[in-house]
Amino acid sequence: MTREKTDFWVGLFIMLGLVALAFLALRAGNMSSFSFTPTYRVQAHFDNVGGLKIRAPVKSSGVVVGRVAAIGFDNQRFQATVALDLEQPYAFPKDTSASILTSGLLGEQYVGLTPGGDDKNLADGGTIEFTQSAVVLEDLISKFLYSSAEKEGTKAGPDAGGAAAQAAGH
Amino acid sequence: MSALSQRIAALGHGFVSMITGLGAFARLFGAILARSGVVLRRPRLTAQQVHFIGNHSLLIIGVSGLFVGFVLGLQGYYTLNRYGSEEALGLLVALSLTRELGPVVTALLFAGRAGTSLTAEIGLMKAGEQLAAMEVMAVDPIRRVLAPRFWGGVIAMPVLAAVFSMVGVLGGWFVGVVLIGIDPGAFWSQMQGGVDVIDDVLNGVIKSLVFGVVVTLIALHQGWTARATPEGVSRATTRTVVSGALAVLGLDFLLTALMFAH
Numbered sequence: 001m002t003r004e005k006t007d008f009w010v011g012l013f014i015m016l017g018l019v020a021l022a023f024l025a026l027r028a029g030n031m032s033s034f035s036f037t038p039t040y041r042v043q044a045h046f047d048n049v050g051g052l053k054i055r056a057p058v059k060s061s062g063v064v065v066g067r068v069a070a071i072g073f074d075n076q077r078f079q080a081t082v083a084l085d086l087e088q089p090y091a092f093p094k095d096t097s098a099s100i101l102t103s104g105l106l107g108e109q110y111v112g113l114t115p116g117g118d119d120k121n122l123a124d125g126g127t128i129e130f131t132q133s134a135v136v137l138e139d140l141i142s143k144f145l146y147s148s149a150e151k152e153g154t155k156a157g158p159d160a161g162g163a164a165a166q167a168a169g170h
Numbered sequence: 171m172s173a174l175s176q177r178i179a180a181l182g183h184g185f186v187s188m189i190t191g192l193g194a195f196a197r198l199f200g201a202i203l204a205r206s207g208v209v210l211r212r213p214r215l216t217a218q219q220v221h222f223i224g225n226h227s228l229l230i231i232g233v234s235g236l237f238v239g240f241v242l243g244l245q246g247y248y249t250l251n252r253y254g255s256e257e258a259l260g261l262l263v264a265l266s267l268t269r270e271l272g273p274v275v276t277a278l279l280f281a282g283r284a285g286t287s288l289t290a291e292i293g294l295m296k297a298g299e300q301l302a303a304m305e306v307m308a309v310d311p312i313r314r315v316l317a318p319r320f321w322g323g324v325i326a327m328p329v330l331a332a333v334f335s336m337v338g339v340l341g342g343w344f345v346g347v348v349l350i351g352i353d354p355g356a357f358w359s360q361m362q363g364g365v366d367v368i369d370d371v372l373n374g375v376i377k378s379l380v381f382g383v384v385v386t387l388i389a390l391h392q393g394w395t396a397r398a399t400p401e402g403v404s405r406a407t408t409r410t411v412v413s414g415a416l417a418v419l420g421l422d423f424l425l426t427a428l429m430f431a432h
Contacts (some may be wrong), residue, residue: 006217006218007217009221009225010220013225014325014329016228016333017329020333021375024339024371025367027339027362028335028361028365028371029362029367031367
C-alpha cells in the first residue's frame with residue numbers, strides 16, 4: 001500500500017474516533033445541555049438540602065433557568081448554603097422564594113423558584129431570603145405517626161386507622 | 171526436611187522471578203518512553219502502526235459492539251419491563267457501554283486481535299535475528315520497532331473503544347426503539363439526562379487509554395522477551411492474551427473503584 005493511502009485510512013480512522021466521541025458526548029451524554037449563556041450567581045440558605053447535587057437544574061414553572069453551582073455549609077447560621085447560577089436573560093424579583101423539589105416520586109431533586117412581587121430584581125451576588133427545605137421522608141413518616149398516635153390517645157378508638165376514619169367522617 | 175526447604179526455595183524463586191519480571195517490564199516501559207521522540211521525528215512509522223493495529227481491528231470491534239448493544243437492549247428491556255420503566259433502557263445501555271463494556275471488551279478484543287500479532291511479529295523478528303542485525307547496523311530496535319508500535323496501540327485503543335460504545339448505543343437503539351417500540355424521545359432524553367460527559371464519557375476514555383498502554387506494553391514485552399524458537403514465540407503469544415486479559419480486568423476494578431466510588 002502506498003504512503004498516501006495509508007495516511008488516508010489512518011486519517012479516516014482518527015476521524016471516526018472523533019465522530020464516535022462527539023456522538024457519545026452530544027447524543028448520549030449531557031454535553032448539549034451545557035449552556036454557554038452568561039450567568040449570575042445568587043445564594044440561598046436551606047435548613048436541609050436533602051439529596052440535591054451540584055449541576056442539578058434550577059427551574060421556574062418547570063423551565064430550566066439555571067444550575068446549582070455549589071453546595072456548602074455555613075457554620076455561622078448552621079444552614080446549608082447553595083449557590084445558584086441563573087442564566088442572564090432571566091431576571092427574578094428580590095422576594096423570589098426557592099424550594100427544593102423532587103421530579104416524580106423517585107426522580108432527581110431540583111431547585112424550584114417561585115417569583116415574588118418586588119420591583120427590584122435579584123442581582124449577581126444577591127441572596128434569596130425565602131427558602132423551603134427538601135422533604136425528608138423520615139420526618140414525614142414520624143410526623144404522621146406522631147399525629148395518629150395523638151389522635152388515638154384523645155379519641156381512644158379501637159385502632160389508629162379507625163380513629164382517622166372517624167375523624168374524617170365528622 | 172530437605173523436601174520442605176526445597177518447597178520454600180521454590181516459593182522464593184517464584185517470588186523473586188515475579189519481581190524481576192515486573193522490573194524488566196517497567197524498564198522496557200521506561201526505555202520505550204525515553205525513545206519516543208521518534209514518534210514526532212518520523213510520524214510515518216507510527217501512522218503505519220495505527221493503520222495496522224487500528225484500522226484492521228475496526229471490523230471486529232464494530233461487529234462486537236453492535237451485538238453487545240443488541241443483547242444489552244434485549245436483556246435490559248426484559249428486566250426493566252418488570253418495573254414498568256422501559257424508557258430507562260437508553261440510560262442503561264449508554265451507561266454500561268461508556269463506563270464498562272466499551273473500554274473493557276474493546277481491550278480484551280484488542281489483546282486478542284492486535285496484541286497477539288505484535289507479540290508474534292516481534293518474537294519472530296527476534297527468532298530471525300533481525301533485531302540483532304539492527305543493533306549491528308547501529309539501529310536501536312527499541313526506537314525503530316517498539317516505540318512506534320507502542321504509540322500506535324496507545325492511539326488506536328481509545329478510538330476503537332469510542333467506536334465500540336457508539337455502535338453499541340446504536341445497537342441498543344435499534345433493538346429498543348425500532349424492534350420493540352420504546353418511545354424514541356424518552357429513550358434519548360433519559361440517556362442524555364443520566365450520562366454525564368465528564369463522569370461517564372471522559373472516565374471511559376481515560377480507562378481505554380490506560381488499557382491501551384497496558385495491553386500494548388504487555389504484547390511488546392512478551393515478544394521482546396520471547397525465547398527465539400517457534401515454541402517460545404507461540405508461548406509468548408498465549409501469555410499476551412492471558413496476562414493482557416487479567417491485567418485489563420484487574421485494572422478495571424481498580425479504576426472503577428477510583429473513579430466511581432464517591
